[in-house]
Amino acid sequence: MIGSPENLDPTAGRAGRTTDLPELADLAEIDHVGVAVSDLDAAVAFHRDVLGLTLQHTEVNPGQGVAEAMLAARDGRPPVQLVAPLGPDSPVSRFLDRRGPGLHHLAYRVPDLASASAVFRRRGLRLLYDSPRAGTRASLINFIHPKSTGGILIELVEVTAAGQRRG
Numbered sequence: 001m002i003g004s005p006e007n008l009d010p011t012a013g014r015a016g017r018t019t020d021l022p023e024l025a026d027l028a029e030i031d032h033v034g035v036a037v038s039d040l041d042a043a044v045a046f047h048r049d050v051l052g053l054t055l056q057h058t059e060v061n062p063g064q065g066v067a068e069a070m071l072a073a074r075d076g077r078p079p080v081q082l083v084a085p086l087g088p089d090s091p092v093s094r095f096l097d098r099r100g101p102g103l104h105h106l107a108y109r110v111p112d113l114a115s116a117s118a119v120f121r122r123r124g125l126r127l128l129y130d131s132p133r134a135g136t137r138a139s140l141i142n143f144i145h146p147k148s149t150g151g152i153l154i155e156l157v158e159v160t161a162a163g164q165r166r167g
């Protein structure tokens with residue numbers, strides 16, 4: 001099921017925003033774009049040395065089954081997150097087997113992940129986790145299943161104070 005577009009009102013104060021829904025999940029901005037890769041070092045080298053992006057951060061996240069690297073065009077701009085599977089059980093491994101490397105997910109930042117997840121759940125979307133899990137740089141994350149969104153795996157990210165301190 002995809003969220004109901006019949007509630008869209010193009011004359012609303014913020015064009016195209018829903019007006020008659022009792023609550024909004026408050027998507028703040030794009031946090032990052034996720035790209036599935038099989039060879040992290042090779043993908044980092046391409047994005048840094050050929051595309052000219054700056055490597056900001058690398059991390060292994062066993063809970064998500066990935067090794068990852070964040071690279072951005074400019075400081076403060078949304079980065080690309082390269083994610084490579086740690087093993088065959090990783091969701092990224094299944095994605096690579098089925099589709100090969102490429103765009104994997106779109107991550108939006110939200111001020112309060114538990115509340116945003118609850119809003120989307122009440123709207124009938126399929127949230128993957130019952131409660132927030134650990135993401136990059138001590139963030140909290142959840143995902144909306146691509147079958148609920150018209151084919152996009154959407155990650156919701158809440159930046160935490162601990163993550164900001166790490167820079």
Ligand code: CMX
Nearest residue numbers: 034064066083091094095104105135136143146151152153
């Ligand atoms: N984007 C779009 N569609 C996707 C997708 C993706 N990334 N991954 C799977 N799908 C589609 C499949 O093509 C398939 O569609 P069809 O049935 O039409 O062929 C369908 O979703 C399959 O869904 P599924 O049976 O529920 O299960 P999968 O094993 O494919 O897993 C998912 C899909 C989203 C549940 C799994 O990838 C997952 O748990 N993802 C969340 C965790 C994750 O991705 N972590 C890595 C990133 C970590 C980070 O960002 O920090």
Ligand code: CO
Nearest residue numbers: 034081107155
């Ligand atoms: Co991500």
